[in-house]
Amino acid sequence: MRKKRGYQRDTPKELVRGTDEQLRTIADYCSENPNWHIVISNPCFEVWLYFHKEAQIPNTDMTCKALKTEAAQLEKGGYSPAKFIPNLFDAISNAENVDSDKAHFLPNLGETKIYQLGKALIEIIGKKDFEAFLKKL
Numbered sequence: 001m002r003k004k005r006g007y008q009r010d011t012p013k014e015l016v017r018g019t020d021e022q023l024r025t026i027a028d029y030c031s032e033n034p035n036w037h038i039v040i041s042n043p044c045f046e047v048w049l050y051f052h053k054e055a056q057i058p059n060t061d062m063t064c065k066a067l068k069t070e071a072a073q074l075e076k077g078g079y080s081p082a083k084f085i086p087n088l089f090d091a092i093s094n095a096e097n098v099d100s101d102k103a104h105f106l107p108n109l110g111e112t113k114i115y116q117l118g119k120a121l122i123e124i125i126g127k128k129d130f131e132a133f134l135k136k137l
Helices: 020-032 046-051 064-073 081-098 114-125 127-136
Strands: none
Touching (some): 046 064, 046 081, 081 114, 081 127, 114 127
16 A cells, blocks of 8 residues: 655644645755755654654654654653764664655655755765764764
């Protein structure tokens, strides 16, 4: 069964960060401009956080609120950048492994494209300098 594509919302009252049409417009603009890129998590940023600690989302139909709760429970004391940033390489690998359509800008539900940004940052910073940064955390 094909996963849902399209931006998902928790409730009708939730602020919509972008409709499919708006996201397509942004993606088209980025593709026409050098060094402009779009990275999206579906349904929310917490998908990316989850991949820092786990290889898969247990239920891709989870709401953003549920994902936020789950992500906070992955680490004793809840979410803290200092506890998640050291797992950037795991997050990149985990997110890339579950990306079912790497060529499409919009991830399926329970997936994220933020790993592309992570890879670009590591390429710019350099693995050695990133590891030196981690030692300072």
